[in-house]
Amino acid sequence: RKEVEQDPGPFNVPEGATVAFNCTYSNSASQSFFWYRQDCRKEPKLLMSVYSSGNEDGRFTAQLNRASQYISLLIRDSKLSDSATYLCVVNLGTGGFKTIFGAGTRLFVKA
Amino acid sequence: DTAVSQTPKYLVTQMGNDKSIKCEQNLGHDTMYWYKQDSKKFLKIMFSYNNKELIINETVPNRFSPKSPDKAHLNLHINSLELGDSAVYFCASSQDGRGGEETQYFGPGTRLLVL
Secondary structure (H helix, E strand, C coil), X not given: CCCEEECCCCEEEECCCCEEEEEEECCCCCCEEXXXXXXXXXXEEEXXXXXXXXXXXXXXXXXXXXXXCEEEEEECCCCXXXXXXXXXXXXXXXXXXXXXXXXXXXXXXXX | CCCEEEECCEEEECCCCCEEEEEEECCCCCEEEEEEXXXXXXXXXXXXXXXXXXXXXXXXXXXXXXXXXXXXXXXEEECCCCHHHCEEEEEEEECCCCCCCCCCEECCXXXXXXX
């Protein structure tokens, strides 16, 4: 089983749609969780951290369920500029320095 | 002002050659990383350094040797390049790394093609 698993997609959605991505992780000792965004042929960039209580940043909402070892990202009112690959990221923390990236979920938003 | 820079951006070379990739960060961070992103776009950590000290070596062949002359630089030297080394190599840095909560800032990547 992969340490971080994501649905690779691609997700093809029209502008204005709501889309949700899921991610599961295998190591119950994981401490920190993130969503990164990677545009084609570019470097990954932090989209948002994911907190236990869930958190929102504009059109983006992230949720964490530690019991199920599950992370989600919800994008509301999709824009063309949201087209990218979304990477689920887990860090073992506590001196681990070890960051595990999921393989990413590809999103295409069409006009 | 580029926060994390890598050189070169593109590297095309023959099998068996030795090559180096350089990385510099001007963010004052203590921790730097090397990642490899293969053709399937899977991003995998190779090494991490904290204050010039090697912290993680993720079962990378010993043909890969990182070197950190100071905490702002982390270079990657690759000996005897193989076809399977073709990938995009990303350097990254974070403030501390120990807690695992900080944002990692990535360089633009070095696209390595081994012929």
